[in-house]
Amino acid sequence: MSHHLTCLSCGSVNRVPAERLSAHPKCGTCGAKLAEPRVHDIDTATLRKAETKDTLPLLVDFWAPWCGPCRMMAPEFEKAARALAPNARFAKVNTQIHGDASQRYGIRGIPLLILFRGGQEVARLTGARPAAEIEAFVRSHMAAA
Template sequence: MADHRVTCLSCASVNRVPATKLGAHPKCGTCGARLMEPRVHDIDTETLRKAERNDTIPLVVDFWAPWCGPCRMMAPEFEKAARVLAPHARLAKVNTQVHGDASQRYGIRGIPLLVLFRDGQEVDRLPGARPATEIEAFARRHTAERA
């Protein structure tokens, strides 16, 4: 099996991880952070741009803001989905209030908005607050592991 490229969501370093090691809690070669943690990471747009260009593992990004009621309601569901989907997909959040450039760069017209990136491109979008099961189904449509 081939190696995967995975951007560390803590330090933004790109790492190569053998496909057979994705479930073995691989760590970043630069900062030592776990690369495939079953949790949601808060990231900035610079880290997202690097992951968007480099990662071969699906990355589902929740574009949200703290003033958005549906965004806050979906947060626990997004966390549940992250625990289920690891190590076949990673989940991250970008706060559009803090990172205002995200809305323009990614053409965001409403939040919450889930955008799935893989292999250097945006692959799919899912608008609105969703339960964990719908988030999982959305991500699984684009993962090698569909179980």
């Protein structure tokens, strides 16, 4: 079995054998790591591609720099990313810079976490959450898939 992963740096779609996920696979176009344990800041064009092409779960934090709860949750989101890599990937979309995200994804408040998998939105979680809750949220939907 193999996974399709959109490079969160350049937007290229890569095919990665499942057994190679923990071997730090790199993008064939730009060389960026594809399944690393960190959060990527992405734009909505990259998100649109990743949400439709990726086979691994992708959890996206929609946030803004002026949002206190968003800033408080950022370290917790990073902890959850480290805990779940390489079986899930994490990204952030700054809704202040990428205003089209609010309308496209029906965002009514931030922080908002949306989990994508296999070309569709799987679930949403609103409000600032500790790492353990974020991990449990993703794991519960990974098990259901």
